[in-house]
Every structure is written in structure tokens, then in C-alpha cells.
Amino acid sequence: MDRSICESEPAPDAADLADRGAIERLFVVDNPEFVRAAYRFLLGREADETGRANYVNQLARGASRLVVLGRLRMSQEGRRAAVPVAGLKAVVAVTAADRLLRRAGLGAVALRAGRYADRLYARYVIRRSLLAWRGRFENTVGVVLRHGQQVEQLSRRLTDMHEELVPRPVVSPETIDAYYLAFEDANRGSRDSVLAKLAIYNDWLATCVPHAEGLTHQIVDIGCGRGEWLSYARQNGRDAIGIDVNRVMVDACIAQGLNVRCTDALTYLRSLPTGSVAAVTGFHIIEHLPFDYLFALVQESYRVLVEGGSVLFETPNPENVLVGSHTFYHDFTHRNPVTPSAIWFLLKYHRFEAIDIIRSSPYPEEAKVPGNDPLTERVNGHLCGPQDFAVLGRKQSAAGVQA
Incomplete structure (x- = not known):
């Protein structure tokens, strides 16, 4: 196929617009860049400080860019360089008219005339650009028509490759959600047994979750699942909201009267x-997350916490060889x-203080x-x-983590 179909010209940098012979493009940059590029194009050098400041000040007072171009092009240095300028006669005429009006004491008229000339030149530039793009478009259409069959074959091949590489899901997300609730019911333990295990966090809940005024929530529980922690927090007089992407579990929590949202935690x-927020919690959720997501989750948890607020993340303990090598992979x-x-x-790393590890649920004797x-x-x-x-951490307050 013709390479022109697949390759495009990179966008020019503002500093080298003039270097490519398209002086009309100078009209899209700001005043300092305009002066800098005009010097490079018309005089072949960088603008000296005096000249740059002079022309930037003129433009700031409303001077015409065409007049500035004309003055540079008609200077002795500009005449020696003799760089061709699109619409040079118009540029020279506008510059001469500006000089005559100023000599006659009609500076205000010269400014208005210059701005009008700039608008006319802009229309001229647009027309040139449209004609150029029309030519390129017609050329591209011709190429596509000549190679239309190849394009069609390539498109079909790409479609086939996509279908081969991206298998279609064989079951719906709702089906998987229902399976996961059944898996939790069969393997995590009864609701009462899970609530009993949560008692190890009584001290944390009482001392590390501040009772601050005006909070959006006291506790945000991410990956709330069947809602055991939400119920436990409520039994202990704490306001908590659960977040989960599993619609079946969310519905089960709502049926219990719990405050739950079906959305992504981050x-x-x-x-x-x-x-x-006074606390962010997550029970058996961090082992499900890719590292970049977990990193952002910890980062956001620190941000939303009130000073002295806490995080608590519980997860399977790989220090237990049977857990790390076997039971972890049941899920x-x-x-x-x-x-x-x-x-x-x-x-x-995310500035949490008073970090602690609580180990729980050993095998029976x-x-x-x-x-x-x-x-x-x-x-x-x-x-x-x-x-x-579980890992625990606190966001330091102005008075220290004990506040």
C-alpha cells in the first residue's frame, strides 16, 4: 500500500513554523513567538533583545503583524536575505500605508487599518490553506481508490485478528456475580462466625476511628461483600457505607437495610x-487488585481521611504456608x-503513621x-x-496520631 495512507506529517513546533516557509502560520502563535519566528525566517537569526522587546511592545499596543513583517522584510538586513513572502506586495503596501498615516499624525487610523489588513490577510491564508488541503485530500482519495481492495482486505484481516485475540465472554457478569456470592457462602463461613472474628478489631474501632463532626462518612468499606463489617460497625454505633461492584452482593446488603453503593471503589x-472520612476499610479485597490500582487506592484513602483517621485492610496471610500455597487459590x-x-x-510510603499488623484466625489445635x-x-x-x-495505619494529625 502507499505509505502516505499510514504516515502523517508531525505537527510543527511554534518556534520553527517560519523555518518551513509557511509564514502565514505565524499568525497562530502569541506575540513573543511571532517576533522570534519572524526574525528567524526573514533575517535568518535569533531576535536581539532590543529588537524583540521593541516589536513585542508594538504588537501589545495593537500594531499590525503585517506591518511588523513588512518592517523586517524591508530593512537592509531583510533585503539582503530576500526571503520570499506569501503576498509580499500586500505586506509592502500595508507597511508603506502605515508609515504615511503615522507621518500625517493619524496613528489611531494606522492601527485600525493595520488590524483590518491583518483580518484580510488571515482570510487569504485560510483560502490558501483550504486549497492546499483540498489538493492533499483529492490526492489521498485517489490513493485510497487505487488501493481500495487492499484496504478492504486489511480491514477484514484486522477484524479476524481481533476476534481471535479477544475471546467473547461465555457467561454474563451477572452469572459470575451470583457464583461469587454462592462461593462466599460456602467458603467464608456463616454470617455469625464472621461477625465473631471481627471482635478482634474492637479496640481499633473504639480508639482509631475518630468521632469528628461534619464528615461525609465515618467508615467507607471497600469490597463490602455480604456486609458483615457494615453490620458490625452499625452494631457499634458507627455510620458506614459499603462499596462493591458485585450487583448480587449489593442487592443482598440492601435487603439487610445496609447503606451500599454498586460502584468502583477508586x-x-x-x-x-x-x-x-474517619476510616477506610477493606476485608479480603487487596489480594484481588493489580498493584497500580492498590497503589492508587492507598493514596486516595490517605487523602479522604480526616486527620487522625485510619485504614484497615485484612487479607489472607501467606506467612502460613498452607494459605500461601493452597487455600489462597480456592478463589x-x-x-x-x-x-x-x-x-x-x-x-x-503514603505517609501513614502508627502502622501495625494484626494476625488472626489460626488453625485449631x-x-x-x-x-x-x-x-x-x-x-x-x-x-x-x-x-x-490486617494492616492498620493512621493519618497523622497536627497534634500527632493520637489525636
């Missing part, structure tokens, strides 16, 4: 004012385990290897230790 956080939507050290540093020797205890620690951990 989009929702970005809609909130700075310093408008098809998990991306990768998140280590305590990694999420601790991510919070530290009957699952451990019998024995009290150091090796057995170490094995049990790796295989039967806490299955979850």
Missing part, C-alpha cells in the same frame, strides 16, 4: 472531599498473596503436629499459624 473515593478471582512487609511499606520441641513448634507456626492478617 471512583467513589475520588468523588469524596479531602478529609471527609479464582485472587491475583496474588500480599505479604505483611509489602503492604506495611506501601502504607509507610487439633490440626497441629503433636509435640513441644522447637522444630515441631516452628513447623506448626508455618503450617497452622494465623490464616489472616
Whole structure:
């Protein structure tokens, strides 16, 4: 195929417009750039400071750009360079008329006449540009017509490649949402058992979630799922809103009378004012997220928190070998385990203070290897230790994180 179909000319920089012989393009830049480019085109050099300041001041007082071009072109230096200018006779005539009017004491008339001449020249430029583009368009159409069959074949091939590379979904998002709720019901535990586990955060809820006035929300729970944490917060007298993209789970929460929105967590956080939330929480959500999204989520969480506000993110604990190598992958939507050290540093990087790790949900005693020797205890620690951990962090207030 003709390369002209696929390649386009890059847009010119304002400083080199004149270098390409299109002096009419100078009329689209600001006054300092206009003077600089006019010097380069007409005199072949950079503008000296005195000349640049002189012409910029004239233009600022309403002088005609055509007159400035004419003065440069008709100077001794400009005559020696003899650069061809589109519509040179008109430029010379306008410049001469401007000089005569000023000598006659009609400076105001000269300014109005110059501005009128600029408008006429602009129309002339537009007409030249349209004619040039018309020629290029007709040439392109001719090329396309000559190679129309090749274009059609290429288009069909690209369509085929797209269908090959981007498989169509075989089930609807709603079907997956319903499956995930059933998966949670079967594997996460009963509602009562989850509520019982949340009691380990009583102290955090009482001491690290400030009761500030005028907040949009006290708690924003991202990936709220079936709503256990929302219910727990409500039982403890806290205002909380849940965010989830799973419509089936959102509907289940609404049926319980919980305040839930079906939207993307990052989009929702970005809609909130700075310093408008006492806490941001997320239970078993960060292991589902790509790193750039998690990075932005932590960043936005810090922004929306009130001074002294807190974050709490709970996730499967890969320090437990069975969790990190086996049970973590029961959930098809998990991306990768998140280590305590990694999420601790991510919070530290985003200026959170008083960062702490709470480990929870160890395997029952009957699952451990019998024995009290150091090796057995170490094995049990790796295989039967806490299955979850939470990272906590606070946004420092003017009086410190204790405020």
C-alpha cells in the first residue's frame, strides 16, 4: 500500500513554523513567538533583545503583524536575505500605508487599518490553506481508490485478528456475580462466625476511628461483600457505607437495610472531599487488585481521611504456608498473596503513621503436629499459624496520631 495512507506529517513546533516557509502560520502563535519566528525566517537569526522587546511592545499596543513583517522584510538586513513572502506586495503596501498615516499624525487610523489588513490577510491564508488541503485530500482519495481492495482486505484481516485475540465472554457478569456470592457462602463461613472474628478489631474501632463532626462518612468499606463489617460497625454505633461492584452482593446488603453503593471503589473515593472520612476499610479485597490500582487506592484513602483517621485492610496471610500455597487459590478471582512487609511499606510510603499488623484466625489445635520441641513448634507456626492478617495505619494529625 502507499505509505502516505499510514504516515502523517508531525505537527510543527511554534518556534520553527517560519523555518518551513509557511509564514502565514505565524499568525497562530502569541506575540513573543511571532517576533522570534519572524526574525528567524526573514533575517535568518535569533531576535536581539532590543529588537524583540521593541516589536513585542508594538504588537501589545495593537500594531499590525503585517506591518511588523513588512518592517523586517524591508530593512537592509531583510533585503539582503530576500526571503520570499506569501503576498509580499500586500505586506509592502500595508507597511508603506502605515508609515504615511503615522507621518500625517493619524496613528489611531494606522492601527485600525493595520488590524483590518491583518483580518484580510488571515482570510487569504485560510483560502490558501483550504486549497492546499483540498489538493492533499483529492490526492489521498485517489490513493485510497487505487488501493481500495487492499484496504478492504486489511480491514477484514484486522477484524479476524481481533476476534481471535479477544475471546467473547461465555457467561454474563451477572452469572459470575451470583457464583461469587454462592462461593462466599460456602467458603467464608456463616454470617455469625464472621461477625465473631471481627471482635478482634474492637479496640481499633473504639480508639482509631475518630468521632469528628461534619464528615461525609465515618467508615467507607471497600469490597463490602455480604456486609458483615457494615453490620458490625452499625452494631457499634458507627455510620458506614459499603462499596462493591458485585450487583448480587449489593442487592443482598440492601435487603439487610445496609447503606451500599454498586460502584468502583477508586471512583467513589475520588468523588469524596479531602478529609471527609474517619476510616477506610477493606476485608479480603487487596489480594484481588493489580498493584497500580492498590497503589492508587492507598493514596486516595490517605487523602479522604480526616486527620487522625485510619485504614484497615485484612487479607489472607501467606506467612502460613498452607494459605500461601493452597487455600489462597480456592478463589479464582485472587491475583496474588500480599505479604505483611509489602503492604506495611506501601502504607509507610503514603505517609501513614502508627502502622501495625494484626494476625488472626489460626488453625485449631487439633490440626497441629503433636509435640513441644522447637522444630515441631516452628513447623506448626508455618503450617497452622494465623490464616489472616490486617494492616492498620493512621493519618497523622497536627497534634500527632493520637489525636
